[in-house]
Amino acid sequence: MRTLVAIFLLVCLSLWVPARHYVPVYGTALRAPQPAGEITAPFRLRQLVHNSNSAMKVSADGEACIGLRFATYQRQTEGQFAVTWQQVPFTKRWLVDARSLADNQYRYFCPTEPFKPTQDFSIIVEGKDSAAGSAATVWLTTDGSLGHAVVNGKALELGLNILMAREIRMTPVKLIRVDRGAFLIGWLCTLLTGLAALSWLRQTERPELATDEETRAVQVNKADRTI
Amino acid sequence: MEERMLPSAYSPESADQMAPLSGPASRWRWMSIVLIMGGLFFVKATVFAWMVTPLWDTPDETGHYSYIESLADGHYPVLGKAMMGADVTRSWLGEGAKQRLNWIAQHPPLYYLLDTPVLLTARAIGLDFDQQVRSTRILSALFGAGALIGLAIFVTRVTKSRELGLAAAIFVGATPMFLHLSSGVTHDTLLACLGAWSAERYSQWVARRDAKYAYACAALLALGCITKITALALAVPLMALISLETLRLDMCWRRRFLRIAALGLVAFLPITIWMIYNFLSFGNPLANSSMLGPRPTLVSIGSWDFMSLQPFWQHTFFNYVGLIGWAHDGTLRWLQISGAPLRFFMGTILLTCLLVPLDSVLQKWNSSRRLFFLLAAALALAIYISHTQLKLTVATWTCMGIAVAMIWSGAEHIRRAWRGDVQSLMLFSASACAIFFSYLYFSHLWHGYAGKLQASHGRYMYPVLPFFVLVLAWPWRSPRLARAGLIGAVLSMVVCDSYYLHQVFKFYGQIH
Numbered sequence: 245m246r247t248l249v250a251i252f253l254l255v256c257l258s259l260w261v262p263a264r265h266y267v268p269v270y271g272t273a274l275r276a277p278q279p280a281g282e283i284t285a286p287f288r289l290r291q292l293v294h295n296s297n298s299a300m301k302v303s304a305d306g307e308a309c310i311g312l313r314f315a316t317y318q319r320q321t322e323g324q325f326a327v328t329w330q331q332v333p334f335t336k337r338w339l340v341d342a343r344s345l346a347d348n349q350y351r352y353f354c355p356t357e358p359f360k361p362t363q364d365f366s367i368i369v370e371g372k373d374s375a376a377g378s379a380a381t382v383w384l385t386t387d388g389s390l391g392h393a394v395v396n397g398k399a400l401e402l403g404l405n406i407l408m409a410r411e412i413r414m415t416p417v418k419l420i421r422v423d424r425g426a427f428l429i430g431w432l433c434t435l436l437t438g439l440a441a442l443s444w445l446r447q448t449e450r451p452e453l454a455t456d457e458e459t460r461a462v463q464v465n466k467a468d469r470t471i
Numbered sequence: 472m473e474e475r476m477l478p479s480a481y482s483p484e485s486a487d488q489m490a491p492l493s494g495p496a497s498r499w500r501w502m503s504i505v506l507i508m509g510g511l512f513f514v515k516a517t518v519f520a521w522m523v524t525p526l527w528d529t530p531d532e533t534g535h536y537s538y539i540e541s542l543a544d545g546h547y548p549v550l551g552k553a554m555m556g557a558d559v560t561r562s563w564l565g566e567g568a569k570q571r572l573n574w575i576a577q578h579p580p581l582y583y584l585l586d587t588p589v590l591l592t593a594r595a596i597g598l599d600f601d602q603q604v605r606s607t608r609i610l611s612a613l614f615g616a617g618a619l620i621g622l623a624i625f626v627t628r629v630t631k632s633r634e635l636g637l638a639a640a641i642f643v644g645a646t647p648m649f650l651h652l653s654s655g656v657t658h659d660t661l662l663a664c665l666g667a668w669s670a671e672r673y674s675q676w677v678a679r680r681d682a683k684y685a686y687a688c689a690a691l692l693a694l695g696c697i698t699k700i701t702a703l704a705l706a707v708p709l710m711a712l713i714s715l716e717t718l719r720l721d722m723c724w725r726r727r728f729l730r731i732a733a734l735g736l737v738a739f740l741p742i743t744i745w746m747i748y749n750f751l752s753f754g755n756p757l758a759n760s761s762m763l764g765p766r767p768t769l770v771s772i773g774s775w776d777f778m779s780l781q782p783f784w785q786h787t788f789f790n791y792v793g794l795i796g797w798a799h800d801g802t803l804r805w806l807q808i809s810g811a812p813l814r815f816f817m818g819t820i821l822l823t824c825l826l827v828p829l830d831s832v833l834q835k836w837n838s839s840r841r842l843f844f845l846l847a848a849a850l851a852l853a854i855y856i857s858h859t860q861l862k863l864t865v866a867t868w869t870c871m872g873i874a875v876a877m878i879w880s881g882a883e884h885i886r887r888a889w890r891g892d893v894q895s896l897m898l899f900s901a902s903a904c905a906i907f908f909s910y911l912y913f914s915h916l917w918h919g920y921a922g923k924l925q926a927s928h929g930r931y932m933y934p935v936l937p938f939f940v941l942v943l944a945w946p947w948r949s950p951r952l953a954r955a956g957l958i959g960a961v962l963s964m965v966v967c968d969s970y971y972l973h974q975v976f977k978f979y980g981q982i983h
Binding site for chain 1: 971
C-alpha cells in the first residue's frame, strides 16, 4: 500500500519536472493547404523567409524557434529527411526521423544563439532515405506573408506553414503562476482525490473490525463449546 | 405503492444481490470518499471555470448564456426570434458586431431555469459581466460532481464492488472533455447527472421492485428530457424495460396497466407539453435550429459507406475524450485530443473491451496465476495496439471493441435476465439502452449527411454514459481486478492534468 502511494506521489510530482514548451508568437495561416509532396530523395524545398515581424525577440525568457507543420498522410512514415536553417553566415542542419512525426503537427527547430529572428533566413527541406509511399510531407499555404517556396527548382505561389515560437522552460515557479494558481489547485485536487481513493484500498486490505455484537456472539459460541 | 411485488421468476434472495451499500459500517467511510471525490471535482471544475476556460470556449456557450440572460430579463427565448445578448455579442465578436439569432433557443428550458437564479444573484451582488458568466458556470461544475457521485453509487450497487464504483467515477471525471464541459455554461453535465441518477434509481427498482424507485427513475428521465431532447433516446428504452418488467409483477392486470400508464405519464408528460408547444409554434414537435438556415442538400449514402468512408465513430470517440475550445473570438477553434493522453484513454478502454468476452474466465480465475498471465496478455495487446498503430486505427479498434462488448453483454445476459436474475437484468438493460441510443444517434447524423461529417460529439452520449460504463466495468468486479482498476483510474487523473499542462494551457495562450 505504501509503495502504491509512493508511486502515485512520484507520478503526480513528475508533472512539475521542468519541460520545454513552444509558445506561438506569429506565423502563416493554414489557408487552402496543400502538401508539398513526399519528402524523398531528391526532393528539395527552399524558402527565403522574409521576416520583418518584430514581435519575436530573443530574451532570457525563451529561445526563438521555427515550427514547420508536417503531415504523414495518416500512415506510418519511415526514413529520414533533413531540415536546414541558414542566416548568413550561419547554417544549422537537423536530421529528422520521419517515424517520430505526428500527423498535421508542428515540429520545432531552434537554431539557438546566432539566430536573429527579426531578420530574413532560409529554410531548406531535403529528402534523404525515405521511400515513396512511406515518406512524410510538409504543408504549404496560400498565405505568403513569410515568403514563397521553391520546390525542386520550381517557384510556387505558396509558402510553408510556419509558426514562429518561443521555447520556454516551465519551471515549478512558472507552473504555480499559470492562471493565477489554477494548475496548482487542480493538481492538488488530483492529489487529494488519489490519496483518498488509495486510502480505500488500504481499508479493504485489512480485515474489518468486528462490531461489539459480533465479538459477543463469538465469545458465547466459545463458551458453548467449553461447556 | 410501497409493497414489494415480485415477478414469478423472482426470488426473495435475489433482492440482496445488489445491496452492497447497505452492508457493514465501512459504507460510511466509502460514501465519505465518494463525496470527497465529488467535492474535489467540483472545486477543480469551479477553479477552471473561473481561471482557465476562456469565455465562449465551451460548445455553444454564447447561446446557452444568452438563453439564461433572456430568462433573467423576464423574456422567454423563442427559436427564430431570440437573439444573442448584446453584451454577449460585444464580448464574443467585438464592438459593433451584429447580434445573431440564438439557435440554442431550440432546447427545453430546465437547465436555464435552474441557472437563472445564479445569474440574478451575481447581478445583485454587483459582479461585472465576465464574473456573471463565470458564476453561471458553477452550476455545470456542481452537476458534473453530482454525475460522478451518482455513477459511483450506480456501478457499486450493480457490481457489488466499491472499488469499481469509485474507479468508474474517477475515470469518467478524469476525461478532459468532462472537466472542460463542467467548466462552461452548458446543459451537458446536468444531462449526465440526471442520466447517472436515473440509472441508479432503475438499479434500485430492479433489485427491490418497490414502485417508488420506478417513479423516481421516471421523474429523473422526465427532467432529462426537458433538459435536452436527446434524453428521450434513453427514456424510451428504459421505460419500455420498466413496463415489460411491470407486466411480469405478481399483481392483477388492471393494476399492472395502471402502473405502466402512471409511470408513462410521469416520464413523458413534460416533454409532451414541450413538443405540443413546438408543434403549435413551428408546426414541428421536434423543431430545432436547422429550421433557421437554408435546407442543406442531403447526400444519399449507405449506412456502411457512411461509417467506413467517414471516421464517424472514431471522431465521436476522440471528441468524447477531449475536444477543447469552441469559438472564443467568433471563429471556431478546437483542440482535439491527440498524442499520449489520447493513447492512454484509448488503450485503457480497449483493454476493458478485450476483457468483456473473457468475463466468465476472469471470475473463475480470480485468485490464480492464470489470471495474471491472461491480464498481462490483454494489457500487452492493448498497449501494443494503442502505441504502435495510427490513432485512427486504434480508434477504429476501440469503437469496434465497444460495439462488440455491448452486443456480447446483451446476448450473454438476456436469458438470465428473463429468469429474474437482477444483475443480468441490469447488464442486459445497460446493453439494450446503449445500443438503442447509439443507433438513434448514428441514424440521425446519417440521415442528415450533407457531404460533410458534422456534430460527431461524444458528449451527446452523456445520458446513456452510465450504461456504457457499467458494461465495460463489469469484467473488473472481482476484488483484485477492481483494485487494479482503481489504481488505473487514479493515474488517469494525472494524465488529464498532463494534457491540460502540455496542450490545453498552450492552446488557450495561458503559458507565457
